[in-house]
Amino acid sequence: MFTPESSSVVEAIFNECLDLPPNFLHEYNLDRSWDFMVSLSYSPATETESNGLSEHQDGNCFTFVLQDDVGGLEVLKDGGWIPVIPIEGSIIVNIGDAIQFKLVMHECTEEEKNNRKSVIGFSSKNGKENMGNRQR
Numbered sequence: 330m331f332t333p334e335s336s337s338v339v340e341a342i343f344n345e346c347l348d349l350p351p352n353f354l355h356e357y358n359l360d361r362s363w364d365f366m367v368s369l370s371y372s373p374a375t376e377t378e379s380n381g382l383s384e385h386q387d388g389n390c391f392t393f394v395l396q397d398d399v400g401g402l403e404v405l406k407d408g409g410w411i412p413v414i415p416i417e418g419s420i421i422v423n424i425g426d427a428i429q430f431k432l433v434m435h436e437c438t439e440e441e442k443n444n445r446k447s448v449i450g451f452s453s454k455n456g457k458e459n460m461g462n463r464q465r
């Protein structure tokens with residue numbers, strides 16, 4: 330799901346949508362050695378405990394979230410949190426700060442009964458300054 334090829338496809342789509350010069354985003358992020366994947370498992374929230382992911386923006390270029398059928402991911406829009414509908418096997422593509430096109434504030438809350446699992450691929454840019462905005 331997350332390979333240099335899939336990142337290139339997304340880059341090409343955004344490149345065109347943003348009306349950038351041909352190959353601009355591809356050349357902006359030529360070094361793929363900063364890409365990485367993580368797998369997260371959120372245990373169900375209890376009355377006293379929650380270990381979800383607090384609100385943050387991703388500091389990379391693009392984030393690919395392969396989600397299961399348990400909800401929790403939310404995106405801030407016009408001052409309100411919008412739940413992302415969980416569709417098992419679907420991939421959510423998030424724009425990171427390194428692209429600086431639209432900052433996407435999001436968080437992951439926990440359901441009370443279900444354990445959410447996600448696999449996340451970060452298409453990242455060389456340079457620590459771009460990763461600095463990533464808060465957990």
Ligand SMILES: O=C(O)CCC(=O)C(=O)O
Pocket residue numbers: 369382387394396402435436437447449
């Ligand atoms: O687990 C998710 O659905 C989102 C994770 C996330 O936002 C992140 O790792 O930056």
Ligand SMILES: [Fe+2]
Pocket residue numbers: 385386387392435
């Ligand atoms: Fe994130």
